[in-house]
Amino acid sequence: MSTITRLLVYAIISVTFGTIQAQEKVKDSLEKTSVDYKIEALEELKVKIEKEEREYLKAEIESINERQDAKQITAAEAEDLKKVAAEKRAANIENRLAIVDNKIELLKRNDSAYSVDDDESFIFRIGGRGEDSEDEFIYLGKKNRKHKPYKFDRRTTSDIVFAIGFNNAIIEGQDLDDSPYKLGGSGFMELGYAWKTRIFDNTNFWRLKYGFSFQWNKFDIKDNQYFVNTDGDVILQEFPVELNKAKFRTTNLVFPVHLEFGPSKKIEKEDYFRYSTRNKFKVGLGGYAGLNIGSMQKLKYKEDGNRIKNKQRGGFEVNEFVYGLSGYLAWGDTALYVKYDLNPLFKDQAFDQNNISVGLRFDMD
Incomplete structure (x- = not known):
């Protein structure tokens, strides 16, 4: 085999092997990014949950203050109602964050095709449309919306x-x-x-x-x-x-x-x-x-x-x-x-x- 032929064969083998390695790295990188992206989105959801519950508490306290100003309840009753509302919202935050933390643990143990769809008002999915599908798709969004608390008195x-x-x-x-x-x-x-x-x-x-x-x-x-x-x-x-x-x-x-x-x-x-x-x-x-x-x-x-x-x-x-x-x-x-x-x-x-x-x-x- 001539020197030129050897060099040509080596070049072809190198390019082919390099392409295969690159494809494997892209695939591994995509799978890793998929899981990380899901976890990152859920971490952002935890921040949103805390903010949302604080906004609900703020609205409830405003409603309690309106009732106190209208002399429908005493100052002592208002303080008791505020305490109950704060305890409820704190429990809500704790329970909802625990649900999200469990999802994160599920994702860490599974591959990128794993779904965490439920009623937590958030859906994230990445992967093929079926077991034999090669085209990838991404969906990121809300499943349902939380309702703000009712205003106590709407005149x-x-x-x-x-x-x-x-x-x-x-x-x-x-x-x-x-x-x-x-x-x-x-x-x-x-x-x-x-x-x-x-x-x-x-x-x-x-x-x-x-x-x-x-x-x-x-x-x-x-x-x-x-x-x-x-x-x-x-x-x-x-x-x-x-x-x-x-x-x-x-x-x-x-x-x-x-x-x-x-x-x-x-x-x-x-x-x-x-x-x-x-x-x-x-x-x-x-x-x-x-x-x-x-x-x-x-x-x-x-x-x-x-x-x-x-x-x-x-x-x-x-x-x-x-x-x-x-x-x-x-x-x-x-x-x-x-x-x-x-x-x-x-x-x-x-x-x-x-x-x-x-x-x-x-x-x-």
């Missing part, structure tokens, strides 16, 4: 408000029967968000309800009429051809406030209490104020055999500032609802028109 709650019903106008010098707007075709809708706050410490009979709402008030104009703005004077005139539809709508953003009253049920637990108005009678009296944010007249008719839809936005001298009175009579989450605009619909008109709405209101709390 303010919130809910979505939705209302729908009939709409019309009270016109100066006219009866409602003489209204130029159809009773059946004219309607309103309201969608908003409201907060409800208990006024007194030891009773939920009186509540203050407040929030914001979008109101859509629609008039279905009858007798083939439509609105015309003539030099700031908005009047109804007969349309030149037969109308299939003539509707006028205003959109308002308002901020309602109601004094709500009625019975409620007190639900008492060991570490919190709540008042519930579920299936209870309640009354709300108040009003609203806000801004008109749009107006539109929609006309549908035929001309020369063609169907025409005409939408006119703005230019109807609608009052920008909106305010009125409202009230509801409710059983549970459903109420009979009435609202009345104290401001005239149009400004500087010969005859005032005031919007009035009657319908159903749903407070979805």
Whole structure:
């Protein structure tokens, strides 16, 4: 064998052997890193557990202080409750850390494919998808979430408000029967968000309800009429051809406030209490104020055999500032609802028109 051939064979053997060694080292390094990574993640979890339990204790102590400030418990009772809470949280830390320490010991005794999945709100897995799989994957995350302790007394709650019903106008010098707007075709809708706050410490009979709402008030104009703005004077005139539809709508953003009253049920637990108005009678009296944010007249008719839809936005001298009175009579989450605009619909008109709405209101709390 020539010298060149020998050198070539040696080179091939060296490269092949070196590649095999490198692969073994990478494999060993990967397995070692997998276990170490799991253990490192669990050590971080131990720190998180201690922090989490301390935050829970802080929240419980704040709740106890609130009860003491409200004179629901004495200072001595508050200290006893704080001591019990601290002992409970310390025991929680000890028990939870012991669980994590046991996992670490399990990992140290086993290879990288070993799983430590359970309900400790943490999952870490690295390895193939099956015994015959060669592709590796890593998953690191939470399995479930711990709930923060309840606030002992929650005086303010919130809910979505939705209302729908009939709409019309009270016109100066006219009866409602003489209204130029159809009773059946004219309607309103309201969608908003409201907060409800208990006024007194030891009773939920009186509540203050407040929030914001979008109101859509629609008039279905009858007798083939439509609105015309003539030099700031908005009047109804007969349309030149037969109308299939003539509707006028205003959109308002308002901020309602109601004094709500009625019975409620007190639900008492060991570490919190709540008042519930579920299936209870309640009354709300108040009003609203806000801004008109749009107006539109929609006309549908035929001309020369063609169907025409005409939408006119703005230019109807609608009052920008909106305010009125409202009230509801409710059983549970459903109420009979009435609202009345104290401001005239149009400004500087010969005859005032005031919007009035009657319908159903749903407070979805």
